Amino acid sequence: MSEAPRQIEKDSVTLHDNSKERPVPYQEEADVKIRVNNLTKRFGALTVLDGINFTIKKGELLAIVGPTGCGKTTFLNCLSKLMPATEGEILIDGEEANPRKHNIAYVFQEPTCLPWRTVRDNVAYGMEVKGESKKKRDERAAEIMELVGLSSCADLYPNQVSASMMQRIAVSRAFAVNPDLLLMDEPYGQLDVKLRFYLEDELISLWQKLSSTILFVTHNIEEAVYVAERVLILTNKPTKIKAEIKVDLPRPRKLIDPRFVELRKKVTELIRWW
Amino acid sequence: MSSSSIANETVDYAKERGKFTLYKLITNIYFLYCVSLAGFLLLWHWTAAEKIFRDSLATPPQVLDQIIRLTTMKFAGSNLWGHIWASFQRVIIGFALASAVAVPLGLFMALNRTVNAVVKPLFDLFKPMPPIAWVSIAILWFGIGETSKVFIIIIGTFVPCLLNAYNGVRLVDPDLYDVVRVLGGTRRDEIFHVCFPASFPAVFAGLQISLSAAWTCVLAAELMNSRDGLGFLIKRGMDTHNPALVLSGMLLIAAAAWVSSMCVTFLERRLCPWKRSIDNI
Amino acid sequence: MAYQTVVVKEPLLFRILPYISIVSFFLLWEGAVQTGVIPQTLLAAPSQVFASFIDKLSNPNPDGAVMATHFITSLEEAFLGYVLALLVGLPLGLAMGWFKVAEGLFRPIFELIRPIPPIAWIPLTVFWFGIGLTGKVFIIWVAGIVPCVINAYVGVRMTSPVLIQMARTYGASDWQIFTQLCIPSSLPMVFGALQLALAYCWTNLVGAELLAADSGLGFLITMGGRVARPALIVLGMICVGISGAVIGIIIDCIEKKLLAGIRR
Numbered sequence: 124m125s126e127a128p129r130q131i132e133k134d135s136v137t138l139h140d141n142s143k144e145r146p147v148p149y150q151e152e153a154d155v156k157i158r159v160n161n162l163t164k165r166f167g168a169l170t171v172l173d174g175i176n177f178t179i180k181k182g183e184l185l186a187i188v189g190p191t192g193c194g195k196t197t198f199l200n201c202l203s204k205l206m207p208a209t210e211g212e213i214l215i216d217g218e219e220a221n222p223r224k225h226n227i228a229y230v231f232q233e234p235t236c237l238p239w240r241t242v243r244d245n246v247a248y249g250m251e252v253k254g255e256s257k258k259k260r261d262e263r264a265a266e267i268m269e270l271v272g273l274s275s276c277a278d279l280y281p282n283q284v285s286a287s288m289m290q291r292i293a294v295s296r297a298f299a300v301n302p303d304l305l306l307m308d309e310p311y312g313q314l315d316v317k318l319r320f321y322l323e324d325e326l327i328s329l330w331q332k333l334s335s336t337i338l339f340v341t342h343n344i345e346e347a348v349y350v351a352e353r354v355l356i357l358t359n360k361p362t363k364i365k366a367e368i369k370v371d372l373p374r375p376r377k378l379i380d381p382r383f384v385e386l387r388k389k390v391t392e393l394i395r396w397w
Numbered sequence: 398m399s400s401s402s403i404a405n406e407t408v409d410y411a412k413e414r415g416k417f418t419l420y421k422l423i424t425n426i427y428f429l430y431c432v433s434l435a436g437f438l439l440l441w442h443w444t445a446a447e448k449i450f451r452d453s454l455a456t457p458p459q460v461l462d463q464i465i466r467l468t469t470m471k472f473a474g475s476n477l478w479g480h481i482w483a484s485f486q487r488v489i490i491g492f493a494l495a496s497a498v499a500v501p502l503g504l505f506m507a508l509n510r511t512v513n514a515v516v517k518p519l520f521d522l523f524k525p526m527p528p529i530a531w532v533s534i535a536i537l538w539f540g541i542g543e544t545s546k547v548f549i550i551i552i553g554t555f556v557p558c559l560l561n562a563y564n565g566v567r568l569v570d571p572d573l574y575d576v577v578r579v580l581g582g583t584r585r586d587e588i589f590h591v592c593f594p595a596s597f598p599a600v601f602a603g604l605q606i607s608l609s610a611a612w613t614c615v616l617a618a619e620l621m622n623s624r625d626g627l628g629f630l631i632k633r634g635m636d637t638h639n640p641a642l643v644l645s646g647m648l649l650i651a652a653a654a655w656v657s658s659m660c661v662t663f664l665e666r667r668l669c670p671w672k673r674s675i676d677n678i
Numbered sequence: 679m680a681y682q683t684v685v686v687k688e689p690l691l692f693r694i695l696p697y698i699s700i701v702s703f704f705l706l707w708e709g710a711v712q713t714g715v716i717p718q719t720l721l722a723a724p725s726q727v728f729a730s731f732i733d734k735l736s737n738p739n740p741d742g743a744v745m746a747t748h749f750i751t752s753l754e755e756a757f758l759g760y761v762l763a764l765l766v767g768l769p770l771g772l773a774m775g776w777f778k779v780a781e782g783l784f785r786p787i788f789e790l791i792r793p794i795p796p797i798a799w800i801p802l803t804v805f806w807f808g809i810g811l812t813g814k815v816f817i818i819w820v821a822g823i824v825p826c827v828i829n830a831y832v833g834v835r836m837t838s839p840v841l842i843q844m845a846r847t848y849g850a851s852d853w854q855i856f857t858q859l860c861i862p863s864s865l866p867m868v869f870g871a872l873q874l875a876l877a878y879c880w881t882n883l884v885g886a887e888l889l890a891a892d893s894g895l896g897f898l899i900t901m902g903g904r905v906a907r908p909a910l911i912v913l914g915m916i917c918v919g920i921s922g923a924v925i926g927i928i929i930d931c932i933e934k935k936l937l938a939g940i941r942r
Contacts (some may be wrong), residue, residue: 203847222849229847235840239862252848252858300848429782437787453805514695519703525926526919527881529797529888530896533903533911538720613795617885620797635801643801651793658793 156181156336158305164194164201171197173361174211181303182334184327186347189357190394195340198362199306202338203229215303221233226253228297230307234289243268243277245292249300263393267295287318291325292344298329305337313344323350328375344394348387349376356393366393455641460648461639473633474623481653484615484626487543488657491550492611499555499607500600503562508588520559528553528610529617536621546618553614554607561603565596597671601665608661612654627653715857722909727916730909740905744892749917751894752883755811759818760879767823768868768873768920771830776856776866780835788827796878797885804890814894821882822875833864869933876929878923895921 157179164172171194171365179185189195200206204222213220221229228249236245247264255263271291281289289312299304311319323346328338333394341347349356356366370386377383422428438457445456455463458618467477475483506513531552532545539545574593582590627650634642665672704724710716710725722730734745743751771884772863774788796817803813837860845855887896896917 136757205843205846222847223851224849227847229844231840231844233840235844237841237859237862239865249848249856252845252850252854306847407760424779424782424882426778426782427728430786433783434786437790453802510692511695514692518696518700522700522703523919525880525922526915527884527922528919529881529885530899530915532888533899534721534908534915536903537906537908537911609793609795613797613881613885616795617797617888620800620889631798631801635804638805640802640805643805645801646797647794650795650798651790654795655793 149170154181155179156183156216157338158214158217159202160214161213162198162201162213163209164206165209166196172201172362173363175362175364177355177364177367178340179336182336184330184337184339184350184352186351186354187357188344188347188354188390188394190359191342192219193357193359194362195342195357196245196308198357199229199263199308199338199340203227204303204305205229207378220304225304226300226302228302228305230290230293230297230305230310232309234281234286234293234314236289236292238281241278241280242273242284242288245281246273246295246299248350249296249381253300263299264295268301270332271295271325281329284317287314287322290314291322294322294326294329298333298335301333302335305335307337307339309341309343311339312343319346324375344387344390345378348379348383348390354390356390368393404464416643439496453640455644458639460644463645464649467630467645468526473624473629477649480625480627480630484619484628484650485653485657487546487550487615487618487626488611491547491614492554492608494547495551495554495611496558496604496607499558500562500603503559504566504593504596505615507563507566508592524556524560528556528614532617532621535618541622546615546623549618550611550614553610557606557610558600558603561599561606562596565603566592568599569595598665600659601669604661605658608657609622609654612650612657616650683782709877718908719906720908722907722912726909727912730907730913732912734913740907745917747893748895748898749921752887752918753921755814755886755894756818756879756883759809759815759883760876762815762819763826763875763879764872766819767826768830770823770873771827771871772834772856772861772864772868774827775831775834776812776860777852790918791820792824796882797889800886800889801938809892810891813890814883817886818879818883823877825874825878826871829867829874830864833867833871834860836867837863865937869937872929872933873926876926880918880925884918 155178155390159175159177162172162175162339163170175198178255187195187198197206201208202220204213204220204227215225215227218224236242238246240248243264246268247260250260250263265274268277271290271294273291273295276284276288282293285294294307294310311322314322326337327350330336339347339350348370351370354370356368358365368386368390372380372382372386413655416549440614441454442456442458445454445459448591464477470476502516508517528549529559531549535545535548535552539548569592573595576589577591614627615626616631619626619634623629623632627646630649631643631646634640634646707721708725709721711718711721711726731745735856736744738744770780770784774784775781799817799820801814803816807813807816841859841863842855845859850858883894883898887894888900891897891900895914899911899914899918902908902912902914
């Protein structure tokens with residue numbers, strides 16, 4: 124007599140079958156904000172990105188982890204349209220992504236504050252480029268600075284504040300434009316551990332308050348699992364998406380929670396087996 | 398992204414691939430260079446031909462013709478090559494003498510505090526005086542021969558060389574000295590293994606500046622009084638109201654300065670292969 | 679927040695040595711001329727130079743003008759040429775650094791003019807403008823333009839590529855990046871250009887006046903040579919030197935004030 128197949132504990136890991144890669148059907152998810160179809164980038168004979176497909180829902184925080192040198196920066200550059208993709212398309216709200224039209228914000232690894240502007244003017248810079256009115260800029264900048272806690276040093280220059288403040292200024296500037304897509308390239312990679320935890324919490328609180336769509340690239344697995352709702356894992360070059368892990372732990376997440384640790388282990392395993 | 402180029406090259410929306418080739422041609426930089434040069438020459442020719450400056454400007458073909466004639470005929474005792482050599486000789490002698498003294502002195506000043514305290518104030522006293530201001534007194538002292546001309550060239554070359562050598566040593570990254578000290582190096586090692594090589598780029602920059610100053614000085618000296626050289630040609634052109642000759646002299650001296658500058662650059666590339674440069678300048 | 683400056687005092691010897699050096703230099707000079715080691719026909723002692731200075735304050739002989747007139751003429755020419763060079767050179771250099779079209783159109787002409795020593799233009803300006811203000815202002819203008827364009831160009835090309843990328847992601851246009859990023863970024867180089875251009879302008883002012891003038895400090899020097907009065911020559915040289923230094927200090931102060939908020 125055959126037993127009923129044991130119910131295997133619901134595995135929250137979905138492995139992508141790369142041989143049957145096809146774009147996700149359009150009707151499936153109506154609240155998809157960003158859709159990336161078959162993103163490919165080649166530099167001559169070298170294929171860096173090979174047919175990447177994924178979607179991001181509106182207001183979702185997606186983390187991307189991968190081994191070093193898998194083209195994470197190239198990936199972000201293609202997404203933000205700093206580099207043209209060899210093949211494939213990036214759709215925001217169903218239209219081809221365009222920095223002039225859509226609000227894309229990119230927080231770089233290095234601090235990118237304009238040294239000749241005060242903190243307040245730096246936070247307002249993104250909006251200034253987009254052409255917002257001065258009144259709106261000042262209001263929104265004040266609002267964001269209040270949320271982040273930069274109001275006390277609003278009139279200082281970047282060379283008078285610490286490096287962590289500079290990253291917070293960059294993050295505030297990114298949130299201030301109300302981005303359709305906020306890209307972050309290991310923004311807290313160069314900061315010490317205690318600061319990193321603090322800034323991660325800050326990022327989460329900002330995200331919850333302002334409901335922006337965030338794509339967070341990191342090589343720190345703990346950070347990825349702590350911050351994200353979903354984690355995408357990339358392979359080595361030519362880069363594809365290896366797996367996707369849903370992280371539906373309640374916030375605030377505890378680093379010692381057994382489920383957290385288990386998810387972290389899963390991600391590590393997936394990265395280890397290149 | 399290389400750090401010596403501006404990142405606008407990387408921005409290229411996928412849409413813009415299908416631009417008209419005509420637009421691409423018009424904004425291609427080499428095309429613009431050609432347009433610019435052609436336009437300049439045409440404007441020059443037109444201005445001269447229309448006698449806008451009443452006979453005081455020669456057309457490019459006239460200038461070219463003058464230069465060619467100079468190579469064959471003798472002008473006040475020597476042909477073109479003779480004049481070029483006369484100027485060049487003065488520049489080389491003055492430049493060599495001055496830099497041979499100025500560069501070591503500058504390096505020494507930056508390394509030794511006593512010498513610095515004694516020499517620097519005197520140098521600062523003489524620094525703001527333009528070399529051309531020395532022309533009159535040089536003539537008073539040395540007469541109108543070669544010596545006075547070489548003297549002015551020496552004065553003109555001395556200041557930038559010394560200044561750049563001095564600053565070159567002062568701006569060496571202090572961490573490099575620490576590397577040598579940690580490895581047990583003596584002061585002598587510090588100086589010869591770190592200080593001198595690290596200050597080479599600055600020294601060469603100083604040499605470049607001094608070289609162009611030297612050509613300016615030789616021109617000034619020859620304009621005052623001389624019997625040969627490129628400055629003499631220009632002066633002759635001025636005295637006989639021959640703008641073609643004046644322009645030839647100007648272009649020749651510019652070419653000579655440019656060629657000698659290229660030689661120094663070549664030397665620099667051989668001796669300082671590690672130097673980064675901002676492209677195009 | 680308090681910035682504490684640490685003051686390092688140099689040993690007494692090194693603080694006195696410069697003064698000793700300068701004073702002994704002047705004493706040597708005075709002594710050499712007064713005792714006849716250097717004949718008075720070749721060089722004038724500092725005391726004699728000073729006496730000439732006092733004399734020239736009111737005496738228009740032998741060169742036709744009092745000290746004040748010479749100063750005013752020179753300063754006038756230099757100021758006009760310098761300001762015009764800044765007004766033309768700096769925007770041109772900035773535009774050339776960013777806009778390929780500007781670079782394509784102006785670069786060849788600039789590279790052609792650049793190696794020509796400014797005083798080589800003297801005969802042409804004498805033909806065109808005569809021995810007046812315009813000719814000399816032209817030469818000073820040509821002299822000052824070169825460092826302005828070069829420094830502005832390099833300043834713009836040194837703009838941090840990351841900042842430009844950041845602006846591009848926000849959708850900034852070329853013009854926006856130029857005005858909001860490139861220009862503020864190039865300010866240190868531009869201020870360097872102010873000093874350099876001043877030095878070039880001042881040097882060539884003297885050159886222009888040496889050869890074709892009827893008043894001004896360079897003319898004073900030439901006249902001193904012609905009438906064989908070394909005191910006048912040295913007086914002229916010292917005045918040129920001091921004026922150049924003073925103007926340089928003034929520009930330095932202005933620069934420090936303007937860049938105070940952008941301490942780098």
